[in-house]
Each structure stands twice: as structure tokens, then as C-alpha cells.
Amino acid sequence: MxxxxxxxxxxxxxxxxxxxxxxxxxxxxxxxxxxxxxxxxxxxxxxxxxxxxxxxxxxxxxxxxxxxxSEEFYKPVIEPQGFRKHIPILKSLEYGGFFYSLISVRQYSNASVITFNMDWDITRDHSTHSNIPIYFELYVGEEYDCRMDSGTSTSGHSSHNYVISPPLPDDISGMEFIFRKFKEPFENNLIGTEINEIILRAD
Known part of the structure; x- marks a missing residue:
């Protein structure tokens, strides 16, 4: 942000x-x-x-x-510059009535950007989820810094952008994008639910 x-x-x-x-x-x-x-x-x-x-x-x-x-909040911010190309991922996972998806990586000269989507059926009862503010942190490897840059949420859909630096390689085959659930940013305790991580793997 x-x-x-x-x-x-x-x-x-x-x-x-x-x-x-x-x-x-x-x-x-x-x-x-x-x-x-x-x-x-x-x-x-x-x-x-x-x-x-x-x-x-x-x-x-x-x-x-x-x-x-909140020291992590004050890390130097990398602003993506010099757009190069899109790399398709097209991966998804459905769990607990939620549909998680990654479409592509946007490659820049100094960083990569991905958009993490979550969709759900608004006609179903998700009251057990609605009162828990969930923040997802992205992990792709020790050598990468990942931060959530922006996000939006509407009825039945949320979408969040993550900036990754240094930029990912153009060949991301085999890389895992791990989204870990926390109640709030910079929190060290994972939410105590059955599934704490959403893992999407690029082929």
C-alpha cells in the first residue's frame, strides 16, 4: 500500500x-x-x-x-516500472465455498505484479467468515519481498494486487504462490482454521 x-x-x-x-x-x-x-x-x-x-x-x-x-510496514516501497509482458498462470482452487484464482503475472523491469482473486456465492450463508477480517500474505520464496499493494471487494468477489521484488523469472514453471491467512497485516499468528494456506502452483 x-x-x-x-x-x-x-x-x-x-x-x-x-x-x-x-x-x-x-x-x-x-x-x-x-x-x-x-x-x-x-x-x-x-x-x-x-x-x-x-x-x-x-x-x-x-x-x-x-x-x-509494525516495522514491516515501513520497508522501502518498490513501485513497478517499465511494463514488459504478461505471463499466464491460470490456476485456481475451490475450498469451503470459496473459489481462489490467479490469472497472470505482470512483468516489469523492477518487479512483478499478480492479482489474487476470491469469489463466492452470495446466496449461501458465509456468516462464519464475514465477521473475521482476513488478510492474505503472499510468499514465493526467501529471496523475494511480497507486499499487498491494493485491493477491492464487492458482493461475492474480492481482488488484491501483490508487488513482488525482485521480479520473478519469465519462466515460472514449478513456482508456488502461497497465500497465508492472517487476521490483520504484520500479524505473526495464522488464523486457526482448517486451511491456513492457499497454494497455487504454476505448471
């Missing part, structure tokens, strides 16, 4: 806290490494205790630890 450039909110900075801010950055790095980049979120009783111990507002600390969980 596209982000607006961040503007410095004030020109003031107290240079006396420079060393403290460097220590904060160092501790954030240690926190990420020790937790294998999966720190979770502290129990509220811990936050309440820290609020009292350090004289900080409890709701402020809740926001701070919430922000710690």
Missing part, C-alpha cells in the same frame, strides 16, 4: 538526549534479534506496572508497543 512521505513534525531537538535515542535504537535492534522478529505484545498488567514505575501514561505505552509491531 502506498504511503505518504513523512514530514518532520518540529524543527526542535534537544541534543542532550541524542545518546539516549541511540540507546533506544540499539535496544530495539536487540529486541528484534532476541525475539526472532516476533515479540508479540506485552500483557496489559506489564504495561500498567511500567506506567507506574517509570511515570509514563499507560495509554501512551500501549501505543508505543503497538507501533513496535
Amino acid at each position: 502506498k504511503r505518504m512521505p513523512f514530514e518532520r513534525p518540529t524543527q526542535h531537538y534537544d541534543e542532550r538526549i541524542l545518546h539516549i535515542d541511540e540507546q533506544i535504537c540499539e535496544l530495539l535492534k536487540q529486541r528484534k534479534e532476541i525475539s526472532n522478529n516476533n515479540p508479540g505484545y506485552p500483557p496489559f498488567e506489564y504495561i500498567e506496572k511500567w506506567s507506574i514505575s517509570f511515570g509514563l501514561y499507560e495509554d501512551y505505552l500501549k501505543e508505543v508497543f503497538g507501533a513496535f509491531r
Whole structure:
């Protein structure tokens, strides 16, 4: 998803806290490494205790630890440039009343883009699904960065675009496109349903 450039909110900075801010950055790095980049979120009783111990507002600390969980959102964004061609995939999977499909890969000079579709019969009862906000993360291999760029949803159909960088090879035979279900972006726990992954394999 596209982000607006961040503007410095004030020109003031107290240079006396420079060393403290460097220590904060160092501790954030240690926190990420020790937790294998999966720190979770502290129990509220811990936050309440820290609020009292350090004289900080409890709701402020809740926001701070919430922000710690969203580092992935700030990865540099690759904008596809230099369209080259379409590569057909034409793969689908039907499960649990939902029809998942991939039509093609759009190849650019600096990235690839795919559209993941989900269709369902609106006359059937999907109330068990409608109250669960589902976010799909795409995985195609350790060497690729995948991010959801945009999406739309209407009655009986949803469609989401994913940007993959670096670009996929023109020969994608045998590659697997794995869509993992999460309740929200940057969440590390898969939704506890019978099927957590939608796997579509290019022939």
C-alpha cells in the first residue's frame, strides 16, 4: 500500500538526549534479534506496572508497543516500472465455498505484479467468515519481498494486487504462490482454521 512521505513534525531537538535515542535504537535492534522478529505484545498488567514505575501514561505505552509491531510496514516501497509482458498462470482452487484464482503475472523491469482473486456465492450463508477480517500474505520464496499493494471487494468477489521484488523469472514453471491467512497485516499468528494456506502452483 502506498504511503505518504513523512514530514518532520518540529524543527526542535534537544541534543542532550541524542545518546539516549541511540540507546533506544540499539535496544530495539536487540529486541528484534532476541525475539526472532516476533515479540508479540506485552500483557496489559506489564504495561500498567511500567506506567507506574517509570511515570509514563499507560495509554501512551500501549501505543508505543503497538507501533513496535509494525516495522514491516515501513520497508522501502518498490513501485513497478517499465511494463514488459504478461505471463499466464491460470490456476485456481475451490475450498469451503470459496473459489481462489490467479490469472497472470505482470512483468516489469523492477518487479512483478499478480492479482489474487476470491469469489463466492452470495446466496449461501458465509456468516462464519464475514465477521473475521482476513488478510492474505503472499510468499514465493526467501529471496523475494511480497507486499499487498491494493485491493477491492464487492458482493461475492474480492481482488488484491501483490508487488513482488525482485521480479520473478519469465519462466515460472514449478513456482508456488502461497497465500497465508492472517487476521490483520504484520500479524505473526495464522488464523486457526482448517486451511491456513492457499497454494497455487504454476505448471
